[in-house]
Amino acid sequence: FGDIFGGGGRRGGQQRHDAPMRGGDLECTVEISLEESAFGCEKEVKFPRTEKCSSCNGKGAKNPQDVTTCTTCNGAGQVRYAQGFFSVQQPCPDCHGRGKTVKNPCNVCRGNGLVRENRKVKVTIPAGIDNGSTLRLTGEGEAGLNNGPNGDLFVHVAVKQHKVFTRKGKDLHCEVPINFITAALGGEVSVPTIDGKKVSLKVPEGTQTNQILRVREKGIKALRGITNGDLYCHIFVETPVKLTESQKNVLRQFADDSGGSDSHNPKSKSFFDTLKGLFTGE
Incomplete structure (x- = not known):
């Protein structure tokens, strides 16, 4: 029966319960911006934890x-x-x-030797950290028992959604609207970067909506990387609105000069050719 109940033959008093015991671990979440995740920052987190009673020094009694x-x-x-x-x-x-x-128990902790306190610590967020990453702060968890060491604090990092950029790994993605003239003739547009500056993006002639143009090394440096990722610009060609009559006439003239040629609209030609093949079996 000793094997079943674990410890047959041992009498009360032989196994002591005053050995040092490590405190429990704690968890909390800190929110940061995409810029802060890219370049690093320092944040203060607040959380409740069990600490050694300062009045009795964790003894449970002043004497x-x-x-x-x-x-x-x-x-x-x-x-x-x-x-x-x-x-x-x-x-x-x-x-x-x-x-x-x-x-005579301590009147602060009532003889427990431990009290519940609100704790503030500063957390160093390293540059390049990604959403969902976890940082470990050794010794910032619950207080240990019988002079045992504290547990650890695990800080989960949540990166807030950005209005312009979306992060994928160490690359950044953003949507860049351009007018149809720049899309047709080509040119340059100014696009923002994560460091608050702007770069010139070359738009090739005949650029279409959903076409992706890359700006090298304007992404984020990986947490343990050396080089930056890239910035991928997703092009959106805007159709002009609220045209004047003269502007409409110019477009009508362009349509007449085109003569319905498919060479100016390759995607339309491909689309209608596909439809034709569906109905004719070609």
């Missing part, structure tokens, strides 16, 4: 002589009762499993 070994369990924190062939182990009813009794 250390008031803390004595429990005479019922001899400091084991557990007592064993024999019931026929069976042996049942239970927490000590006098010290409630702590192995010690306090004659």
